[in-house]
Amino acid sequence: MLDVLLRALALLCCTAGFAWLALSMERHWEQVRGAQPLPRRTVIGLRVLGGAALLGSLLLCLRVDHASMASLVWVMSLAASALVVAFTLTWRPRWMTPLLPWMQKRDASAARKA
Numbered sequence: 233m234l235d236v237l238l239r240a241l242a243l244l245c246c247t248a249g250f251a252w253l254a255l256s257m258e259r260h261w262e263q264v265r266g267a268q269p270l271p272r273r274t275v276i277g278l279r280v281l282g283g284a285a286l287l288g289s290l291l292l293c294l295r296v297d298h299a300s301m302a303s304l305v306w307v308m309s310l311a312a313s314a315l316v317v318a319f320t321l322t323w324r325p326r327w328m329t330p331l332l333p334w335m336q337k338r339d340a341s342a343a344r345k346a
Contacts, residue, residue: 249285
């Protein structure tokens with residue numbers, strides 16, 4: 233049972249990692265956040281989060297299986313996650329907004345000031 237949960241968490245980490253890496257690109261940022269500028273600091277933060285999530289996913293896979301099987305599961309998770317992120321960006325890019333909780337807080341504080 234724990235193995236299934238760890239694999240599901242690894243898949244979730246892969247998906248979040250690819251989403252953060254995609255959001256660090258100007259075009260995808262525009263799809264999700266509209267005309268709001270993409271600061272350089274946010275780009276770096278998103279890339280670090282994306283890389284850390286992908287590394288975490290690999291470590292979770294290695295925790296569940298031996299190295300040869302874990303690498304296979306991880307690569308398959310990468311492929312599935314990339315498709316999920318690509319399709320989400322194509323059809324419903326605003327669904328990625330919850331992956332940017334610090335931006336929502338910033339938007340709320342800016343709205344209160346105005």
